Amino acid sequence: MPKVIKNVGCPYCGCSCDDVEVTVSDDGKHVLEVKNVCAIGTEIFMHGGDREGRIRLPRMRQEDGTFKDVSFEEATDFMAKTLLKAKKPLMYGFGSTNCEGQAAAARVMERAGGMLDNCASICHGSSFLAIFDNGYPSCTLGEVKNRADVIVYWGSNPAHAHPRHMSRYSIFPRGYFSGKGHKGKTVIVVDPRFTDTARVADHVLQVRQGHDYDLFCAFRMVLHGHADDIPDVVANIPKEKILEVAEILKNARFVNIFFGMGLCHSDGRNHNIDIAISMTRDINQFTKCTIMAMRGHYNIAGPGQVWSWVFGFPYCLDLTKKNMAHMNPGETSSVDLAMRDEVDAFVNIGTDAGAHFPIPAVQHLKKHPFITIDPSVNMASEISDLHVPVKICGVDDGGIVYRMDNVPIQFRQVVNAPDGVPSDEEFLDGVYERMVELEGEKFDE
Numbered sequence: 001m002p003k004v005i006k007n008v009g010c011p012y013c014g015c016s017c018d019d020v021e022v023t024v025s026d027d028g029k030h031v032l033e034v035k036n037v038c039a040i041g042t043e044i045f046m047h048g049g050d051r052e053g054r055i056r057l058p059r060m061r062q063e064d065g066t067f068k069d070v071s072f073e074e075a076t077d078f079m080a081k082t083l084l085k086a087k088k089p090l091m092y093g094f095g096s097t098n099c100e101g102q103a104a105a106a107r108v109m110e111r112a113g114g115m116l117d118n119c120a121s122i123c124h125g126s127s128f129l130a131i132f133d134n135g136y137p138s139c140t141l142g143e144v145k146n147r148a149d150v151i152v153y154w155g156s157n158p159a160h161a162h163p164r165h166m167s168r169y170s171i172f173p174r175g176y177f178s179g180k181g182h183k184g185k186t187v188i189v190v191d192p193r194f195t196d197t198a199r200v201a202d203h204v205l206q207v208r209q210g211h212d213y214d215l216f217c218a219f220r221m222v223l224h225g226h227a228d229d230i231p232d233v234v235a236n237i238p239k240e241k242i243l244e245v246a247e248i249l250k251n252a253r254f255v256n257i258f259f260g261m262g263l264c265h266s267d268g269r270n271h272n273i274d275i276a277i278s279m280t281r282d283i284n285q286f287t288k289c290t291i292m293a294m295r296g297h298y299n300i301a302g303p304g305q306v307w308s309w310v311f312g313f314p315y316c317l318d319l320t321k322k323n324m325a326h327m328n329p330g331e332t333s334s335v336d337l338a339m340r341d342e343v344d345a346f347v348n349i350g351t352d353a354g355a356h357f358p359i360p361a362v363q364h365l366k367k368h369p370f371i372t373i374d375p376s377v378n379m380a381s382e383i384s385d386l387h388v389p390v391k392i393c394g395v396d397d398g399g400i401v402y403r404m405d406n407v408p409i410q411f412r413q414v415v416n417a418p419d420g421v422p423s424d425e426e427f428l429d430g431v432y433e434r435m436v437e438l439e440g441e442k443f444d445e
């Protein structure tokens with residue numbers, strides 16, 4: 001009999017939905033059906049289990065350029081030796097693995113004396129910089145659901161990037177103090193494009209691209225009582241519209257501002273976020289207001305938590321001194337290290353740097369040993385010297401993940417991975433043990 005498993009977590013976006021229902025085959029090897037999950041999440045579940053076409057053994061690059069299957073022992077040995085030989089290896093990724101894998105990676109890179117970084121450095125890393133400068137007046141998504149009456153999406157498009165965010169947390173759910181659902185909420189979208197999220201908004205501010213900082217300044221001027229001094233149009237938005245929206249913000253019961261790559265990736269970067277945080281504080285002079293980063297992957301908040309516990313820093317970690325961690329984004333961030341050709345071995349794990357790094361950065365990384373740890377074929381795996389297949393967290397491996405609001409959630413295993421395929425944690429622990437053995441043998445190639 002097929003089995004229905006409830007309260008399953010979806011391992012895709014930062015919503016980390018944990019109400020998924022999965023029907024698995026009686027042998028526990030295949031996902032047959034999924035419910036309460038968006039189209040993106042559905043795909044992930046259908047890729048898991050013991051399905052045909054799944055990579056089951058590590059693949060090592062040969063001299064003629066082809067891949068040859070090798071054992072997990074050989075892969076473990078190759079990675080341990082690569083890390084020990086390198087002067088400054090970099091391990092990067094971690095958006096799509098569990099906290100147990102992130103902790104194992106920290107142990108390995110501390111031993112290797114290398115660089116350790118996660119996808120935040122190309123995503124919400126600028127938000128971290130702003131938070132270091134200006135604090136983080138935030139809340140949990142449960143508070144949004146139960147209290148919010150004004151929702152702002154600034155530079156984010158959840159209709160495409162976080163498909164159930166609006167229905168689970170922000171606009172549509174009926175909460176304890178928000179029993180009318182979307183009828184009791186005002187939705188404001190700020191984006192240069194008229195996105196699918198803008199379609200459900202009450203007010204759409206099509207800001208001039210790259211001029212969000214100007215618009216934040218205008219709002220802050222109004223909130224501070226200097227409305228007379230702002231120009232007739234700011235960043236493409238007429239003054240009357242700015243005044244109208246400022247009144248809505250001031251008169252709300254509970255405002256939530258969600259921001260995304262529109263602020264992190266455009267001119268100003270961390271300064272767009274720190275002025276957004278300042279505006280949040282300004283609105284708190286009139287009512288309650290919180291701000292939240294629309295974190296991308298289901299556990300990209302995880303490394304920030306795990307590594308802050310271990311080393312005191314959330315990302316861009318320099319562990320080369322071995323007895324003291326150092327962090328300085330711009331100096332110790334992955335793309336900067338790659339562009340300056342400062343690292344001499346690269347491990348891509350739980351991400352696809354091949355697809356998402358700038359091409360010149362990938363070209364630099366490719367001059368040195370390049371290892372990918374990933375359940376599937378992706379662009380990074382195809383340019384790697386070694387590709388190690390692993391379990392898929394949330395599908396054939398369980399573990400702790402941190403949602404975008406830093407709430408930890410226990411993800412469940414729903415199907416069995418092919419025999420012998422390890423989790424990220426198991427593989428990295430094996431690499432750690434092999435490094436200890438090699439160091440005992442005075443390995444020095």
Ligand code: SF4
Binds near residue numbers: 010013014036041
């Ligand atoms: S919204 Fe995100 S976490 Fe939720 S089901 Fe879709 S992809 Fe998965």
